[in-house]
Amino acid sequence: MCRGDRTVTYAMTTSGGHPTAEERAAVTAAFNTWNQAVASCSDLVFTPGDDVPHPAPRPLDGKMLVTFRQVNCPDIVPDDDACWQNESCPDKYDCWPFAPRDVVEETSYFRMSTGEILGTELSLNNSNGMLTTLDGPPCDEGVIEPGCVIGDVQSLVTRSIGEGLGFALLTRTDSTMSRVLPWGDTQKRIIDPGTLQGICETYPRGLPTPGCVISTDGGVPDGGDGVPSGDGGVPEADGGVPDAGASPPDGDGGAPSKSGCTTTSSVPLLGALILLLGARRTGQRSRG
Template sequence: MTLAPILVALALGQSDPYVRSRVKAGDATTQCLFWTADRIVWNQDAAGNPGTPGDTEFEAIRRSFRSWQDIFEDCGNLTLQEGPLINERKTGYVRNQENHNVVLYRTSDCHATVSADDKCWDDDTCGNQYDCWDDDEGTIAITLTTYDKRSGIIYDSDITFNAARYTFTTVDSPGCFPPVTTNCVSTDVQNAATHEVGHFFGLDHTRAAGSVMFPSASVGETSKRTIDAGSRGFVCSAYAKGGPSQACMHPAISEDLGPKAGCTATGAGAGASLPLLSAWVVARVLRRRREATS
């Protein structure tokens, strides 16, 4: 008898103005994920995306962070700072080492280059070991967040783009029709990155119309470059200016047992150039990866 109300709650939650990421995805009895550091430094891997003209992809990523930073400056409590370009091809968090919140592009697909019986598939380490995209082939980007599983406090968050499959573009218009080139909008870097940076701060997907956290993106889409009022509301309440970052369960569990790695979010969603593929694509992108990796 308790199942029905829970299902109703989940259905409603999917279209809330914003949904916070939880220690266990979608489980409101577990703590929310949030940063407590005052200042967050993020870096871009110096390789950028070889398929994007010039340095335009670096600038697109900066604009995405900047649009969130503008909200934090207005009503939030975190300071974002871009660090220098670095050479970092690994994502995740390693204890007792310097860790970066890195943005990088994978240009080859592990599914095509790594043997199916390689141990890395079981260990979920193929991406770092072979520098390839090891997640669902239809996903545009992944935000891998490492957090304390009891307190929900975020330690590290890394954004990886699937450049093995998608043509990432940075122009404003027009939308691409085949053939796809970098002179039209195919998979817009800023559009996808603004969504991923939402995950970076602890936002989960919502199906609210117009949300940057809507779980999919179509070819030619640039609407997620602009952060919606609901997602803005998340910053203003979860990270309210002048106060501490807000947990979801009180009293907040402050005991720090050390970080637990987990994937809190998947990509902005796969876009298909052919409408006939859209149903298949939607089904693919709704699969969320959230399993622990350590």
């Protein structure tokens, strides 16, 4: 899986006073972290774009679109509303449609025929009081109170950017791409050496991603592309902070995927590229 344009625009949707200045700063800091990390080896560049008013169209133009949801859909959407059937409730009501304790949902759209990434949606659940933007000690597990960290926005966005570049979540808890984010953890604000090496080898400066075919038709998706998987971020039984099961286990040995993109070489903490079928959706649940 790959991105054809190495200049990636990111933008935020606006609704109901969000993002706040603090939320905006945390999102910007996450993209700046990636810019600083890859500057030595890759020509990937993340640039801010104009805000997008709600409801925002699917970002099939290569954009990474960040949205903060303020209310759970079941709390405001009538049971008989047709939006439940076609998954349009978030657009219609600006609400969070997944499990109430999930804190982030990342969906990437791409061409099934080539693996070319068309765009990424990143939604954060602000309805449960678990998102924080401050620098401080972690809250006691299971405790939600001011002045301490629970679900760190910068960490969540930093990790999700990696997903939007085509990397899978790993079982390694010391990787930026860890599928588990402990209560109050801010360590995922940092790009670990293995993840950085994977990005450098996947998006080398001045060279194409090995094996990836980039379309020239202006980014119109193939038939069937961009259909969300609909798994909704189901938690693992251990109560951690998992993905939604769309990612294969890491440690695949660097085998080529059917999309034509190859995985990066095997090194410690390396995020593995994965084959996706139209769209990938992964969810994160705050522990506690």
